[in-house]
Amino acid sequence: MKRLSRGLRMLAHCAPIENAKAPDRRMRTALSRAKRIEGFAAQQSFDRAVAKLVQATPVSSEIEEWFANEKMAEGAKRNWRKTAFHPAILAIGIALAVIAVVAWIKFDEQMHAFPGTATAKKLLNVAAMTRPSEFEPVQTEAGTLNDLFFMKYRLEHYDVPPEFSRQRTIGVRVFDDDEAGQVAQISLAEKRIQLFLFPARRDSKTGKPEEFQGWRYIEQEGWTGAVQVRKGVLFMAAVRGPKKDLAPYLSKPKE
Amino acid sequence: MTGEAGKAQDIFQDTLREAAFLAAKGEPPPDRTWFFREARWRCLDVVAQGVQPEQGTNESTEVSPHAPEQIEQLEPEQLAIWISAAPEPQRSALALYYLDEFNYREMMSMLGLKLNELSRAIASGRREFQTWLNATVPAAAPE
Numbered sequence: 381m382k383r384l385s386r387g388l389r390m391l392a393h394c395a396p397i398e399n400a401k402a403p404d405r406r407m408r409t410a411l412s413r414a415k416r417i418e419g420f421a422a423q424q425s426f427d428r429a430v431a432k433l434v435q436a437t438p439v440s441s442e443i444e445e446w447f448a449n450e451k452m453a454e455g456a457k458r459n460w461r462k463t464a465f466h467p468a469i470l471a472i473g474i475a476l477a478v479i480a481v482v483a484w485i486k487f488d489e490q491m492h493a494f495p496g497t498a499t500a501k502k503l504l505n506v507a508a509m510t511r512p513s514e515f516e517p518v519q520t521e522a523g524t525l526n527d528l529f530f531m532k533y534r535l536e537h538y539d540v541p542p543e544f545s546r547q548r549t550i551g552v553r554v555f556d557d558d559e560a561g562q563v564a565q566i567s568l569a570e571k572r573i574q575l576f577l578f579p580a581r582r583d584s585k586t587g588k589p590e591e592f593q594g595w596r597y598i599e600q601e602g603w604t605g606a607v608q609v610r611k612g613v614l615f616m617a618a619v620r621g622p623k624k625d626l627a628p629y630l631s632k633p634k635e
Numbered sequence: 636m637t638g639e640a641g642k643a644q645d646i647f648q649d650t651l652r653e654a655a656f657l658a659a660k661g662e663p664p665p666d667r668t669w670f671f672r673e674a675r676w677r678c679l680d681v682v683a684q685g686v687q688p689e690q691g692t693n694e695s696t697e698v699s700p701h702a703p704e705q706i707e708q709l710e711p712e713q714l715a716i717w718i719s720a721a722p723e724p725q726r727s728a729l730a731l732y733y734l735d736e737f738n739y740r741e742m743m744s745m746l747g748l749k750l751n752e753l754s755r756a757i758a759s760g761r762r763e764f765q766t767w768l769n770a771t772v773p774a775a776a777p778e
Binding site: 394426 | 640661697698699700702703706707709711712714715732733734735738739740742750751753754755757758761764765
């Protein structure tokens with residue numbers, strides 16, 4: 381057995397007495413190699429003879445009695461309820477559920493994502509942090525502000541959509557954002573809604589604004605935004621509250 | 636392992652009682668090796684309090700091709716006595732190995748041995764048994 385590697389030699393020393401009982405691949409490899417080595421056949425004959433003698437060892441009736449109730453020692457069989465409530469199974473189940481929920485949220489986000497989602501979310505944060513004193517007081521209908529944006533700031537197509545054009549404003553401000561570019565922010569009297577107008581993201585290859593159809597909703601830290609794109613400008617109406625607070629404005633017929 | 640049926644029975648019953656206690660707590664022994672492992676530790680505890688065998692260096696001889704014929708002439712009790720006189724963990728390793736019910740992984744788990752230790756215990760056990768066999772039942776002269 382000297383020609384076997386040390387690992388295989390160790391395994392061959394513990395070779396199962398019946399070859400069919402080899403528990404794993406390493407042992408099967410050790411057995412197949414050891415069979416070519418002189419001395420292994422003698423070892424196996426030796427082991428079989430000893431095992432036969434062990435099997436022939438008489439068991440006294442006294443000891444046989446100990447095992448009369450052998451079934452008693454079997455553990456209680458677990459039913460599915462016990463198995464399901466085992467801490468390890470429970471922990472794995474909870475972990476899988478959390479993973480599934482997170483995956484679903486991510487999938488849902490991807491499904492509802494649109495070009496400019498990240499910027500719109502950032503502006504929702506801006507809406508949450510802007511104080512009323514930061515706005516320049518302008519009391520008019522939101523739909524008339526496009527002239528102001530064009531004349532004063534040279535912002536073309538910064539038009540408030542018809543759904544919000546009749547709303548009364550209480551203030552306006554225009555600021556530069558690293559990501560969004562020039563942003564027009566309008567504060568409305570009703571429900572303290574804020575409107576944002578900012579340039580749509582442009583395709584890196586064609587240079588054309590990336591557009592999408594209809595209204596898209598985003599939510600962030602208690603704020604909800606409804607976003608639309610027209611003529612290369614994104615419009616977002618933001619409100620502190622759930623989606624249903626904005627829905628009535630968006631379902632209004634266009635005037 | 637204990638050399639006394641009374642002690643063995645106590646250990647047997649204590650092991651079963653422990654298994655029943657665990658089962659009642661909803662954590663039944665995971666497999667049959669648990670019983671062997673538990674019983675062995677109890678045996679070692681009991682044996683440690685009794686008379687200890689002398690530690691000696693046993694002579695060893697390579698396994699002979701004639702060993703099966705020599706072994707056939709033995710009584711099972713002779714083998715049992717020889718194994719029970721071996722030092723731990725060789726005694727447990729040989730007992731489990733020749734029961735031929737466990738694979739090497741199960742034996743390593745039950746005895747708390749590494750592969751090289753288990754291998755050494757079994758291989759040296761074989762050689763020492765062959766030496767004893769040669770002295771007890773001399774092989775027939777080759778024709």
